[in-house]
Amino acid sequence: MTSALTSFYRSLTRHKLFAALNIGGLALGIAVFLVLSLFVRFETGFDRWIPGADQLYIIQEHYHMPGYPETPNPNTMGNELLQLRADYPQLQGTRIAAMDATVRQGTVNTREALAAVDPNFFQMLRLPVVAGDPTRTLADPDGIVVTQRAATSYFGQLSPIGRTLTVVANGTPYTYRVGAVIADMRKDMSYTSELFVPLVASRFATEWFDHWGSTSLVTLLRFPDRAAAHRFEGELARFAERRVFGDNLKKGQWEQSLRPLVDNHLYAASDRAVVTTLGAVGVLTLLIAIVNYINLATARAGLRAREVAVRKVLGGTRRALTRQFLTEAMLTVILSAVIGLALAEIALPLINTLGGMALRIDYWGANSVLLLLVPLVLAVGAVAGLYPAAVLAGFRPAAVLAAARAPGGGRVGARVRAGLVVVQFSIAIAFAIGTTVMLAQASHVRDADLGFRREGLYVVRSLNSGSVLPEQKTALMRAFAALPGVSDVTMAQNAPGDQSLTNFSTMYQPGMQGIRAPSLMDVRVGDHYFDTFGARLVAGRLFNRSRPADDRALRAKGSTTPFNVVINRMAVGLLGFASPQAAIGKPIEGDASMTIIGVVDDLRFLGPRQAISGTFYRLDTRPLNDAFITLRYSGDPQKMADAVEAAWKRIVPTEPFEGRTIEENLYKAYYEQDTRRGRLFTMGAVLAIAIGCIGLYGLAAFDTTRRIKEIGIRKALGASTRDVLQLLITKFLRPVLLANLIAWPLAWVAMQRWLSTFDDRIALTPWYFLAASALAVAIAVLTVLGQSWRVARAEPARALRYE
Structure with missing residues (x-):
């Protein structure tokens, strides 16, 4: 054990760059794995802590x-x-x-x-x-x-x-x-x-x-x-x-x-898929870190070949050497785990802020991190150390001592390292593609046409307590309409990001009951509803409160005469009409007799994951229960929010005020969770790519150092700096380019499944794959360029005197 500790200490101090790359890469991988493991445990642990x-x-x-x-x-x-x-x-x-x-x-x-x-x-x-x-x-x-x-x-x-x-x-x-x-x-x-x-x-x-x-x-x-x-x-x-x-x-x-x-918490398939994906990011990031260790350890094996040969000559057995190198690997992983745990502790406050969670690291009890960390260290130490230990312990003393320079593992070792680089960058490129697609989908959701004008809308959400009297609601509508900058005000049972009631009624054309009788969402709206939201009229006309058939508030109690409704474009097809124009003036039946007077474009008030429902709108200018007031305004949003709140407190002083811009309301209701989880995925993907680049940098440093004399001879024979650069960079780009062949189909399947959970989604075009792969290649080139440039520009005479 003392020998292993001494050897471990010497390997750290004599080869500081490789030690820093090994330990740093593993520490980052373990930190990412720990944080995402805590996230998965948090998400899958909902309610499970409750006895029974x-x-x-x-x-x-x-x-x-x-x-x-x-x-x-x-x-x-x-x-x-x-x-x-x-x-x-x-x-x-x-x-x-x-x-x-x-x-x-x-x-x-x-x-x-x-x-x-x-x-x-x-x-x-x-x-x-x-x-x-x-x-x-x-x-x-x-x-x-x-x-x-x-x-x-x-x-x-x-x-x-x-x-x-x-x-x-x-x-x-x-x-x-x-x-x-x-x-x-x-x-x-x-x-x-x-x-x-x-x-x-x-x-x-x-x-x-x-x-x-x-x-x-x-x-x-x-x-x-x-x-x-x-x-x-x-x-x-x-x-x-x-x-x-x-x-x-x-x-x-x-x-x-x-x-x-x-x-219950992860009952939706989309939620389970996201949590599974983030768990996989943690595992694969750790895998990249392990591959880094194996790659760098086997590449460095040649530097310790003479040490192994001398130990064998002095009686060291292969088993003893394997045990020593496994112990060194375990010590490296333990040190990396301690650093990784510290990094996770430092990162958790930021992760909780970005992810809206309450993750924490417990050191004792049933949820102790040690229950995860100790098996992790043993498993990673064994996996990461077994192959390098076998390579090191397998050197033949006579061949090593007779060689002019330390061996580098030969073609087999080079192929193994190239294969491991392919594995690393396959995962990294798949992550890059996933990140690119997620960012594009998030951008699409923010900028998509929702059927209404999002800018300049403010929703008052504090009417639903039941304590606001009808006369107070009427007074609020008048006060809000009189505010400077307000152009329209409406009251309705829904607003973008809010739906107080989800009543569905079976509707059909006369004579088609049982043949085509879809369920349409029933939404009661106030005056200026479509004007406030800037909805697009497709056919017919909108409500006119002066017409008794339009406004339910003007209908006599118990009246059985048909009243007028406006439907959305989705309802047109569900009801069996050939076009929006064909629906105008047609009667429909449900809980009452109605006549369609207008068709508007679909309004996506719900989230991008939810399909748009067929909807019919009824005008009711009376103060509605379970309602929201929405204002269209121009000017400074904060000044408008302050003015709306002041009007509320003047008219309804006994009720707390709650209001938001529509952008805030949509984000809180539908986009916040996806955005937070997307941030976690992006951070994990970026760190996974960074760990892969750490390994690639270490391999480039090792390989270019070993080829200094070869490069000196090439330059002495007339090779230019450009030729040498092309030679060195091409070698490292081959496995990176090959990794695309593995990463593309994996990323396509994963992203296709993820996008299928959205009703409003982008098309999965090749541009995302090409962009992510180009980025990965550019990062790989920049990673090895520094080492390659230094060696390629060296004077031939100095290179030939190397060693």
Whole structure:
């Protein structure tokens, strides 16, 4: 062991460049692997830390109708659990209805996340309790459970138990008494809130709470194992036949299934693919670092050939030498791991900021990094050291001592190193292609035509608490319209990045029910809706509030006369019309009789991953519930935001204000997660390419040093500096160019699958591959150019005197 440590120390101090490249490359690879491993563990660990989480299942609904999204909906009708218990008395379940609420403390009003839950909620989800009894608290209709953060925010250092909070929910104030405090919500949890109150039907049930087809809340069930859960899924179909199917929902159009709570966070295939991809980036980056070590260690083997020969002459066995070199490799990996761990610690704050996560490195406990790092060091040390040790221990003493210079591994060694460079750069080029495509897709999403003018739009999102009175909404509309720079104002049930209701109605042309009856999204809009967003009219006309058939606010109660609607371009084809012009003036049937008066271009208010739904718009100039106010303005965005907030506080002083520009709203709702994950991928890819270049630089330094005499002879015989440069660079470019043949098909398959998760996506053209490959080649040339240029310009006489 002492001999190995001495040898290790000498190899570090005598060959500082190669030692720095070896240790630095491995350290970077281990740091990237550790960080992305933490990311994968965070993303795949959602809810798994909750005791008994693997026994909890969410009831989800599927609709099978033309035009209706096929994505399962993890929400149910409000009273489904009560009906299930009536048929299955032993069934264990609980419900959670999430909403925004306002906490009033004197003149201070604070918006908080509120969850109305069943009294057994904390028996089903056993979250850490700080004080009190959550179950007993929720048995009281006026009891409330708060998090530590909320307790500190509202009561300071005083004990919150027994104190009261006034909570405004759905427009009605309630006084609750704090009976328990739980630990703050973790970021790796699907359903979070700051305040938990009992789910009292008289307070939280709407007219749709007991209506099949509505989605009011989340219903969780508990089963002892997956087999029991699977058996109960069959019961859900029989339950639907007894209780659900009728005029509203029909068999074959709707069904329910169970989603494991522990799978909820990554239930979408696109999310699983991204997490898998980033995990693969970590593994492949580490692989590149290992290949670097093998390449540099075998290239340097010749420098230690005489040492090996002398040791063998003095009685050293091949096994002893192999053990010594493996020990050196292990020590190198240990040192690299320590540096890599330090780099990961330093990088985590930046990673958390860019990725919006709460990753951390624990050194003790079930999530200790040592449980990952120790096996990693042993595995990497064995993999990275085995082949170099075998090469070094295999030198023949007589041949080495008789040779004029140290051996370099011969053709076999050169081919192995070239093969490893191909592997490295195949991965690096694939990463470069992936990064290029991701950046292009992100740019496309930012600049794509969404069917409306994005610039100069501001959305007020604080109307949905239920506390804003109709007369206040009307006053807000007048005040916003009077602000300097505002050209249009509208109120609607949606806005870019927001959708308060997702009602779908089955629509059809008279006589075509059962033949072509798609589900169209029903959106109620206010006056100037299409003008505010700058929607493009394709055919017909837009709403005119002076016409009773256009505005539902002007219709007599109980009227059965058809009213007018505007549909989008997607709905034209779904309803079976040959063209937008052909739809104008045609009647359609659904929950009422309607007449199409206009067709507008598709408005992509939802994210780029979601398909545009067929939509029909109804004009309703009354103050809408569950609505958003959108303004079109010109001028400075910050000044407009301040003016809108000031008007809000003047008219609705008791409600906290929330507003954003449309760009901010779209980013928060749909682009933020993809952007953050894309940053992680880009950082991993850049570091992987950098590690590959470190290895290439080391090989170039070694190879050019070994060929100094050869180059001197070539120059003495008339070779120019350009000829020598071409010779040296071409040698290193061959494996890099060959790597493209492997990287291109791999990257094409991976990027094709990733892009398929977007409804609005770029075309995967060859330009991305050519650009990424050109960049990789340019980086490779620049990496070896410095070494090659220095040797190529050396004077022949000095080169011939080398060694």
